[in-house]
Amino acid sequence: MxxxxxxxxxxxxxxxxxxxxxxxxxxxRLAPDAPVPVxxxxxxxxxxxxxxxxxxxxxxxxxxxxxxxxxxxxxxxxxxxxxxxxxxxxxxxxxxxxxxxxxxxxxxxxxxxxxxxxxxxxxxxxxxxxxxxxxxxxxxxxxxxxxxxxxxxxxxxxxxxxxxxxxxxxxxxxxxxxxxxxxxxxxxxxxxxxxxxxxxxxxxxxxxxxxxxxxxxxxxxxxxxxxxxxxxxxxxxxxxxxxxxxxxxxxxxxxxxxxxxxxxxxxxxxxxxxxxxxxxxxxxxxxxxxxxxxxxxxxxxxxxxxxxxxxxxxEEGAGSDAAPDPHAVIARVRAAGGAVVAAGGCFDLLHAGHVGLLQAARRIGDCLVVCLNSDASVRRRKGEGRPVNPLADRIRVLLALQCVDAVAVFDEDTPERLLAELRPDVWVKGGDYTGADLPEAALLQEWGGQAVLLPYLAGRSSTTLLDRAAEGSR
The missing domain is CATH 3.40.1190.20 (Ribokinase)
Known part of the structure; x- marks a missing residue:
């Protein structure tokens, strides 16, 4: 056959x-002649x-x-x-x-x-x-x-x-x-x-x-x-x-x-x-x-x-049906009058700095959507050999964190298009950025949102981890 x-x-x-x-x-109710449901x-x-x-x-x-x-x-x-x-x-x-x-x-x-x-x-x-x-x-x-x-x-x-x-x-x-x-x-x-x-x-x-x-x-x-x-x-x-x-x-x-x-x-x-x-x-x-x-x-x-x-x-792709739909999560929170928080990054090698940032971001509002660079976007930003972990793996690790409600992927170098689509109330970046490095700040103002910086654990970065790993293998 x-x-x-x-x-x-x-x-x-x-x-x-x-x-x-x-x-x-x-x-x-129960039946009058026996204790069974009607x-x-x-x-x-x-x-x-x-x-x-x-x-x-x-x-x-x-x-x-x-x-x-x-x-x-x-x-x-x-x-x-x-x-x-x-x-x-x-x-x-x-x-x-x-x-x-x-x-x-x-x-x-x-x-x-x-x-x-x-x-x-x-x-x-x-x-x-x-x-x-x-x-x-x-x-x-x-x-x-x-x-x-x-x-x-x-x-x-x-x-x-x-x-x-x-x-x-x-x-x-x-x-x-x-x-x-x-x-x-x-x-x-x-x-x-x-x-x-x-x-x-x-x-x-x-x-x-x-x-x-x-x-x-x-x-x-x-x-x-x-x-x-x-x-x-x-x-x-x-x-x-x-x-x-x-x-x-x-x-x-x-x-x-x-x-x-x-x-x-x-x-x-x-x-x-x-x-x-x-x-x-x-x-x-x-x-x-x-x-x-x-x-x-x-x-x-x-x-x-x-x-x-x-x-x-x-074999799951980035759009696996098992992953929460960020639009549905946002709609549900907004219907209940809640605040939507978004944070972005490559999150190639998830470390303590990432986790602390995301946990703090989630406490600001009622849901946290992570805007995640695609593999091509990471490669353009970080160079050949990156990302170390492919997109599907990075999504899976992020969703395993209790503080992350959904993940949305963008293919551009920066997430402005995705942010304009999601329209979060708060946009979070780590404290190693300065005001000049936040082009998203002006975009957030268009719908009354706010870009904020959160403290970042010093010395924690994917690049540092990779450098240490490379030194240890020599």
Missing amino acids: AGSGSGRSALVVVGDALLDRDLTGTAD VAEHARRARPGGAALTACLAAADGRDVTLITGLGDDPASEELRRLLDGRVKVIGLPLTGALPEKTRVLAQGHPVVRLDRGDGRVRAATEEAREAVRAARAVLVSDYGRGAADALRDVLAQRPPLVWDPHPRGGPPVPGTRLATPARSEARAFATGAGDHHTTQASGSDLRVAAREAAALVRHWRVACVAVTMGARGALLSYGDHPLLVPAPAAHHGDPCGAGDRFAATAAGLLADGTLVGEAVEGAVAAASEFVAAGGAGALADGAFPEADFRPSG
Whole structure:
């Protein structure tokens, strides 16, 4: 199967599709006959679930996706076909019984109860499905324990998948799978079922126990590696020895429904594109984190899957979606009547002088936007060999400071154009400047802003640090 026009590799998803529904409303009282909330229904939404959600998320990444899953003639199967139409190619496997449906009742965005119905299981594999797996360049198994993976286990064993996303009701990955992605609770259950004495009797921190369980599953399943997803903590990647902890870029408290499917779809796609496992897991953690922040699967109404671009962490550009938008930050502060502070510089090698300046600048107002020279701008100002750190790295370091709310990049030698666009209330420079060196001062006066100098730690500069480093290497 050929890849899509985006240049990204095609993907075959094998697994158990579900039909997910959300009934959303509000609850402001308890029922008179029982201590349960009374939910006033506002809307009903349906979306692909299980392996079908995984397939749609992979397709939203710009991939050609084939979904091999059980479908019947029942109304739920027909509705799922409608939701999948035009998004992924579907190869149906015969079902016994109706397609499983899961309905969540949510009040004020929080689940109150879930209703399940439909006990359909895959009866057998078809020759069309077997051929699709044999011909696939990359396979992802999303095993929800409804028989799809078991029906194709023999051909999957001959063609081990890149990723196997296991669930408690399903079987183990086939030996040779490149990456298995159980959630934390699933890893514990699988490791206990594997009967590994050292794992089941493990004690210590949760991270230590998770590492032992992951290593045990690598051995027991005979897979290349296991990534245990740990929610807001990120993922623990084990090859059977010392694990790699990939932390989430930010802690989000949105709806986690579907985050595991987002993780598996991203990891499989990146591996199919030739990314190394560690980088694929980093990209998958970032993707799952952003997915939860955007509202999770519950935000996908009637099969609406926005186009996505989840890349490994080493590939973010200066305009990465994960970075706060300076215009949005400024608008929010101004709407609340706050003061906007801006500071500028190259910030090539961030040192104590920089940090002190930025912390002081943030205390002046209600947000701090750093106006950052682009790589070309730094090179013109500082000469060849500068910047030492490229733009994406400098942005990432600045945003890691609690005092920095956003970063805006300018390509000119000086930031006048950007300042005229942002119109901050205060413009801050270090105390090693004089009034004559502040051409921005007159510009600030045009909209009633003020340029100020702040004390600067003497002897701290990127150039000094570089000189010291050069002397130390001689």
